[in-house]
Amino acid sequence: xxxxxxxxxxxxxxxxxxxxxxxxxxxxxxxxxxxxxxxxxxxxxxxxxxxxxxxxxxxxxxxxxxxxxxxxxxxxxxxxxxxxxxxxxxxxxxxxxxxxxxxxxxxxxxxxxxxxxxxxxxxxxxxxxxxxxxxxxxxxxxxxxxxxxxxxxxxxxxxxxxxxxxxxxxxxxxxxxxxxxxxxxxxxxxxxxxxxxxxxxxxxxxxxxxxxxxxxxxxxxxxxxxxxxxxxxxxxxxxxxxxxxxxxxxxxxxxxx
DNA sequence: ATGGTGGATGGTCCA
Numbered sequence: 001x002x003x004x005x006x007x008x009x010x011x012x013x014x015x016x017x018x019x020x021x022x023x024x025x026x027x028x029x030x031x032x033x034x035x036x037x038x039x040x041x042x043x044x045x046x047x048x049x050x051x052x053x054x055x056x057x058x059x060x061x062x063x064x065x066x067x068x069x070x071x072x073x074x075x076x077x078x079x080x081x082x083x084x085x086x087x088x089x090x091x092x093x094x095x096x097x098x099x100x101x102x103x104x105x106x107x108x109x110x111x112x113x114x115x116x117x118x119x120x121x122x123x124x125x126x127x128x129x130x131x132x133x134x135x136x137x138x139x140x141x142x143x144x145x146x147x148x149x150x151x152x153x154x155x156x157x158x159x160x161x162x163x164x165x166x167x168x169x170x171x172x173x174x175x176x177x178x179x180x181x182x183x184x185x186x187x188x189x190x191x192x193x194x195x196x197x198x199x200x201x202x203x204x205x206x207x208x209x210x211x212x213x214x215x216x217x218x219x220x221x222x223x224x225x226x227x228x229x230x231x232x233x234x235x236x237x238x239x240x241x242x243x244x245x246x247x248x249x250x251x252x253x254x255x256x257x
Numbered sequence: 258a259t260g261g262t263g264g265a266t267g268g269t270c271c272a
Contacts, residue, residue, distance in 0.1 A: 009272080010264055034272090036265070061265055108272060116271095148272095202272090204261035246263075246272080 001097055001256070003029040005144040005217055006249035007105070007200070011035040011066075014245055015043055021238045022050055027251060028070050029096050031103035033146045035064035042066060057092040065092045065103050065145070075100070077134070082126045090123070091130075098257060099225065100135060104145040106176075112169045120148070124175035128182055137183020137222045140257060144219040146200075146247065149176045151186065154195035155215035167214055184220035187252050188232040199234050200247045208239055219252040228254040 004027040008014040011032065022030060030052070035042060037058050044054040051070050057078040058064035067073055073094035080091045093102040104127065109120035135141050150168050153159035162168040180186070188197070198213025207213065219232055232252045239248045 013264060034264095062271070110271080202261085203263050206261095243263090 001029075001099065001254045002027040002251055003031070003099070003101065003142060003144065003219065003254070004249050004251040005031040005033070005103070005146075005219060007033040007146040007217060007245060007247035009034050009036070009245045009247065011042060012037060013243065015046065017238055017241055017244060019046060019050070020241070021235075021249065022047070022052070022068070025235070025249075025251065026070075029101055030068040031101065031144050032066045032068065033064075033103070033105035035066050036061060037064060055092060055094055057089045059086065059089040063089045063105055065089060065105050067092055067094055067096075067101060067103055069096045071097055080123065080126055080130055081133075082129075091127075098140060099254070100139065100141045102131075102135075102141065102143040104143060104147070106146065106148045108148045109166050109172060112164065112166055112171075117166070117172075121171060121175045124172070124179060128179050131179070131182045138224070139222065140224040140228075141183075141222045142219065142225055142252075143179075143184060144217075144250070144252075146216060147176060147218045148216055149173060150214045150216055151176065151218075154193075155198070157196075157198065157212045157214065162214070167216055180220065183222050185223075185226055187219045187221050187226070187229050188215070188234075188250070190226065190229055191232055197234060198248075199250055201239065203246050217247055217250050219250055221252075224257070225254060228257055230255055
């Protein structure tokens with residue numbers, strides 16, 4: 001069972017790249033963030049032609065998340081409780097092949113100290129409450145997505161430059177740690193302990209060429225999945241294609257449970 | 258260089 005996560009920065013703009021990648025990689029589950037479209041505009045038929053069912057939670061212009069899966073998705077949840085209506089579409093969850101998958105697009109936060117930063121910290125606190133109320137860490141639960149946080153300095157190309165900045169600041173790292181303490185481990189760090197592995201590179205200033213990136217896209221799992229996790233890798237290949245997303249997909253592989 | 262690039266949109270907002 002392979003589960004992937006990818007911030008695609010508009011599914012309309014990225015459809016050729018995502019279809020091409022899905023066709024050769026063919027993960028069992030593909031979690032997308034920033035689809036930037038309403039549910040009715042999601043290109044479900046194109047993915048269905050590859051065998052994928054779509055569960056979308058979109059909104060106009062911004063945000064939006066989707067779970068694509070080769071087998072049926074049950075127990076679907078759309079949206080984080082406590083979101084104002086109409087809220088940001090930043091969470092979609094469901095159970096596929098016995099694994100509960102929680103797909104999140106955690107707010108970016110803009111700048112430390114801004115209103116958007118407060119919203120990010122509050123959203124993370126509400127995410128923890130949602131997990132407390134809805135799921136059990138004794139079960140196979142996986143949370144993945146664009147977390148918009150580099151958990152520690154190994155995940156930052158230039159820790160001095162980013163020190164205290166958005167995506168790296170202590171308060172957001174602590175708020176994310178509270179989510180982790182619910183019962184998750186960072187699956188990537190099971191297999192890879194060194195730095196220099198990134199999942200996002202700014203479009204500007206030749207950041208990808210210089211590998212000036214951050215590791216902000218994550219796959220975290222509970223204990224029952226931890227022992228089944230065979231590998232986690234970041235696929236930089238589609239970041240080199242024409243009209244790429246600024247994020248690379250992350251793929252986790254699990255042995256049968 | 259308080260910039261740079263990219264997406265949705267059709268002015269700016271967002272990342």
